[in-house]
Amino acid sequence: MNINITNAASLFFPNPSLEMVYFEAIANAIDAKATLISIDINIKSFSAVETFTIKITDDGEGFTQRNFNKFSSLLEVEEEDHKGVGRLVYLKYFKEIEVESVFENNLRKFTFNNKFKGISQITKSKNDSKNTILIFSGYKLDRIKSYDFLKPKEIKKSILMHFFPLLYNKKILNEELKISIKVETQESNVKHNFYSDSQTIDVNDIADLEEEIIEAPELDMFEKLNLYYSVKENSSENSIITAICVDGRTIPIDIISKGGIPSGYEIVFLMYSNLFKGKVNSSRQELTLKDEELKIVKRKFSERVIEIFNNKIPQINERNTSTKIKLEDKFPHLQGYFNDKVVGLIDRNQALEIAQKKFFNDQKEILEASSLTNEQYEKSLEISSRVLTEYVLYRNVIINKLRLIDKNSSESDIHNIIIPMRKSFSKDEFHNDLFTNNAWLLDDKYMSYTTILSDLKMTDLLNHLSIEEEETSKDDSRPDIAIVFSDNPDNSKKVDVVIVELKKTNLKLAKKEEVVSQLRQRARKLLKYYGDKIQRIWFYGVVDFDSEFKISLLEDKYTRLYSNDSVFYKEHPIILDENKPHESIPVGLYVMSFEAFIEDAYSRNSTFLNLLKENLKQLSD
Template identity: 20%
Template sequence: MITKNTNLFVVSNVTNLRSRVNKLYIPKTKSLLPLFEIVSNSIHAIFEKREIEDNYQGKIIIKLIRNGDESTLKELDFIDKYPVKSFEVSDNGIGLNRENFISFQEFDSEKKAKIGGKGIGRLVCLKLFSKMVVESIYTENGKFYSRNFEYKKNIKEGFDKYENPESEKTITGTTVILENFEIEYQKKAPKDLLDIARQIITHFQLYFIEKVIPEIIIRNQNDEEVNLLNLFKSEFESEILDDTFNIGNYEFKVYITKSFNSLSHKILYCAHERTVKDEGLSKYIEDLRYIIKDNDSLLGYHYQVFVLSKLLNEKVNEERTNFHFSDDEEGDSESDDDITLARIRRETLLKVEELLSSFLSKTRKEKVEQYIPIIQSEFPNYASVIEFNRDKVEKIPAGLTPKELDVKLYEIESEWKLEVKIEGIKLLDEKKDITSLEDYKKLYDKFWSEFNEVGKTDLARYVVHRRSVIDMLDKLIKWDSNQRFYNEDIIHSLFFPIKEDKDTVIHEKQNLWLLDERLTFNNLLASDKTFNQIRQLNSNSTDRIDLIIRQEEIFDKATLFSEDKFPNDSFTIVEFKKPYRNDYVLGDPKKDPVRQVRKYINEIIDKEIKSEGRSIEADKTTPFYCYIIADITSTLEYILREEMFTKMPDNIGYFRFYTSDELKYKAYVEVIPFKKVIKNAKERNKVLFDKLNIS
């Protein structure tokens, strides 16, 4: 290493530069990052000189050096098709004086950290270029010096050809040449002069927005050039949206720009014109999740929301990596003496909604219009949710599947119900002096309107549930994918959860309305258990029954019970058989469903039965309603004829009353094929289905 130390400054660099560069990872898509680093250094050098020199005008010249003969390139009218092999960046800033050169030598420089840098810019440069050639003029103790050197990654210390003589030049400034692009990065780098200019503006757009950027000229070898300030004014400035908001005594500026290089929409909290902390916008505004393309353009962009304030300048930490807010910095304090990041974010988001209202309104309207057909056909129960919560519905994500859409709408519906409930409690608790009917109407109209709509939503949901249950049963009585019929346990569970008792099943979980609307109000004793497993029934029988349901006095007691005595319970027995089963045998205790049901009745009559410790009187006066759900195949039809069953008027099902004096019980038994269950359920619910257009 050659050193010429005319001002007694000793060059040292003890870190293994080559090792640091090799460990560094720079994506191929970041091919202009070294150029940005050098331009950033020039900007900071100009800022430093502004502080000590009045009426100073900073200027940066960027020269693109392309592959090819220099003299030939100068004569060509269009040279943008030739790849850029080197960049030359010149500025008239403060130069590499002692302090700046020490910072240059130090990795993770403290000086760079204080102005928002990482202190590793030269490592980035050497990762993508073979070397940096530096020539800098600076002043010290009234004299001008030239600091010249090459910085290479193939030398351990990095420095080569170092010279530091006095200079005859009397204007400070620095020229850096990034020499010889690494080929894999060169291939990914833009060639077009205007494209490179636009990317520089995008990278430093906050400087441009705040009007603190010095004049920057980018120039080709044929002297074609672009003034970045003029380009910013013509192409970028008109697209920038801005506004302010206040929290306490502090004003906050919000700028929204379009970035064609960023990978997502972001909020960028800034201090001293540098981004300190960023957050994804999609977390807070769902419609700012995907790239935006205008008028079918192939080139898309993301919004970047810059937030600036004197408060943020005061609160930034020394490393410029975060802000010093209170311990509860994510809290939602309303105190002007304890402003939190959460509060700044909330106000910023309100401004984003306001500034981007045109775009967001259009996007949300188009999104909801795409969802409406799905909601109308599959989820009509959400009609009132959409009507009364349109703003929330518009903010759900785009591209949801029907199932995901259902979940999102359900969340909105649940929140709405809670809000209406709270409002109702509030209105009822508050003592109002109502002096006229008109006052009363004004106070309560809105609440009762939404309260009624909530009720309609619940009813609509129940109707849709019924339609879905009928459709599911229709599917279950057909062949599965293996051309087999579903097991009766699966079908049983659709009507009522299998192996449950009344302590674990609420009436909303059962679908016995498929058989008879009255069964909705019955009380379950047992489901698909042996009698001796039913703790409500004190029985030792090991026979199984699908359902035993005891009817409470809540319904039909005027018909079922006499008026001059305590009402007896009635029982409902439901037995399910596999669709199209055809191996029934008359009199067989395991293959004759009619005998099975009658045997179950005898078990109830003959044994002492208790429900929750109280005896239940079940005798010849106790009505039994029995449903055998089975397809009428030839073997079952033979049993029904032998048992003297009567065909129903529609010729689909069968029924019989067992009322003989020789029997110990009175029972009404229906044998209903699955298709009749579906037919009857559809007919009973038709008016509801029609109302919701889901027939």
């Protein structure tokens, strides 16, 4: 063999797998018409790679002169479905392979290694029964990548997957073939389920497959895709084979996600076609179909598997329908983006990720368009509805977070959810703080703010109320939330003001009544210094209610307002000059419970959300 074997092995098998050693030996044995193949693995322990050896025996016709010549010559093949380089994978893992083969009363011996020159020793055999023995030794790597490469049960699965079309064909033709796999180890590993064990593959035990023909004119007007499949319920763990069959072997196609079927099913889906013949690389690891061809094949494959699952495993469709309804209910802004054409059970997280990506791409398309077609204009309206729904959903999250706050929590816990403390917000930064400012909890009209001051000094509030530069009075008291906003800032210099006081729960009556006093003081100061700059004022006191406090408010002539809990309102006359007691300015003052504050916001938001959900449902239908 006049070729650098080491370089050739790296060229043809750049990313091999240890199980390919088993595959190549089995393929050669089957080509040699073997009916019995045994794989014997011996290793002291998983980590003792220096003790790792493999012995593979078969009863095929052996290394006749013709077969030996083929083995000694790279790339010389007689059939289109052979590549002529498979044995090179042996040398990616082992330093040498000792070969003994009995054929026609002769015994051939040779060592396959990097120095192999196509020379062997032939003597007369004392045994007239045909057999070939390959002994692999001198493992080259410093570790074995996975226990699965040494476990008979896992090796059996890999062999069935890789050779299923060839094995199934033998079953149909009533040809015999048994493959035994055995591992011997001195040190088991319970944690990794590794111990001495054996498994057997018998082609007679392979399940019968049903067959369907799939038209694919996009690929070829004359050639068809043949789908062979079996869907059987059993009591053992799931077994799934989905693959394209090329030259008697399989190339796995991942169309069913992990956990994609209910437990207890044995599933085989194999797709054959003359279109695939020879369309595989030299290592038989990858298809060489064109990208567009492979895309069509996968789509055809997936569509038919979905239909078969609907008939064979109806609970998949039932569970997927339930999952889709739950996703659309929780994420209504993504309604219509959840994929109905899923092979197997819907992976909730994956479905959500895909839907969000589709939504983002639609947004990007609209925003990047220099001008909108009629279709894009309609799409932009739909996108706007979805964005609004997403925001309203976010508001529900905030409300639910407030609902979970402990009754004994501090004011700051509640305050930071409504508006982060020590922060100010400007109308110019509306998009940046849309998800931070939750003033809508009081009333949606407060989202039209120009400025919000959270737990800042009254001096800062007065500065924001100043339209022209002027002296402001010092006041170090801190209203919990101060909001300054305007109905129409372009046409009017006057502003509207909202002052909010939050009080801890479980306060005594006197402390609760302080809320009213504090708000009146705020009103008096604002009106005294900036009466000509203010057109309206709203005051809110959010406190913990009890029967005694309600009575106190009623005695003070407060009016109970419609609410999910307790809200009281009264217009207070604010007197600015003690010498003019008959001159007063009425200011509205709301006192509400935490429950009313939260539940009223929830009612408003839910009404809005339900309307949006119904609209999106109609758009998606």
